[in-house]
Amino acid sequence: MLIESSLEDEPFRLPSSVEQQTKATMSVPATTILIVEDDPDIRRLVGDLLRREGFAVEEAQDGFAMDAVFARTRPDLIILDLMLPGEDGLSICRRIRARDALPILMLTAKSDEIDRVIGLEMGADDYLVKPFGPRELLARVRAILRRGSGPTISAPTRRYGFDRFIVDLDARELVREDGDAISLTTGEFDLLSCFVQRPRRVLTRDQILDWTHGRSADPFDRTVDMLVSRLRKKLDVASPGSKLISTVRNGGYLFTAPVKPVA
Known part of the structure; x- marks a missing residue:
């Protein structure tokens, strides 16, 4: 099992006040996250989790499908699995970095320490080791997005x-x-x-x-x-x-x- 069972077990029900607030702000464009993961179960679980948290989600099972997503939209963050069929995650990360500073969260296995280091060298912003829980995934995603967000209008220039x-x-x-x-x-x-x-x-x-x-x-x-x-x-x-x-x-x-x- 590559993702902790809590992803499936936790209901993630929102309080009614949050649901009402969410509906009231539906006109605001959602942050888009692209999941590049060949395991359909992991892709589905992570995608469902992110959608419940208000993110727009795109999914791709490999580099070829990822390129198809890029052809029609630019996501705000990529969750990229290290081990992919065909072009692996390291090659994809290198290719993205050659043209874009798009934030990348890389998924790795515990035994892939050397690959994690290489992934960071290739330009990944952070990595998450499988198995992982939903709260840790959301915390990493939000931290990367928060760090990458632009200034507020009222913020003093630094x-x-x-x-x-x-x-x-x-x-x-x-x-x-x-x-x-x-x-x-x-x-x-x-x-x-x-x-x-x-x-x-x-x-x-x-x-x-x-x-x-x-x-x-x-x-x-x-x-x-x-x-x-x-x-x-x-x-x-x-x-x-x-x-x-x-x-x-x-x-x-x-x-x-x-x-x-x-x-």
Whole structure:
């Protein structure tokens, strides 16, 4: 059983007040989640769960079917299984990242630690190990979407300059001083935001994981290390020799550049 039985056992009944509120806001476009999973039972259970929570759901059993979905719509998040027939999840993740910063939550098996690390290197924003419960799945999905959402209209602008870059935390944009935009995934931007708001301060992996993912850190979680590696490479390419992120032995990571507000 790849998903905990609670997905089937829990009724997920909404209080009448929530049902009324949901009906009143049906005109608001729903967030769309694409499930790429070859197991029809898992696909159905996860899809039903997400629909009950108010999400619009698209389903695909492999990379070919996923491309068909992309041809007609762009989802807000992809739940991508690692083991797929034909093109596997790692290849699909790499292919998506080559053209889009779309958030990706990768599903993996407990025995696939190396593949999980590779998945993060390929650009996945987070991973979830099978078997998993509905609450954990929803928490991961909402955390990724929350981190990737744009600023509210009334939110004050937070723009900062460092090295040769300007970052807008509300618009979630990173540009060089010459105006060239730097493409970052959701996870990479969250990590940069964490560093920019805490410059010249050693941050442990647990602190970074908690601040960026909003959950307790797993001592074996490699998410932070992979995100740091990816972000470091992109900053180094855009600003050669800057060495903006240092590794502190037995400590964590240090953002070395001074950071100042930009009007």
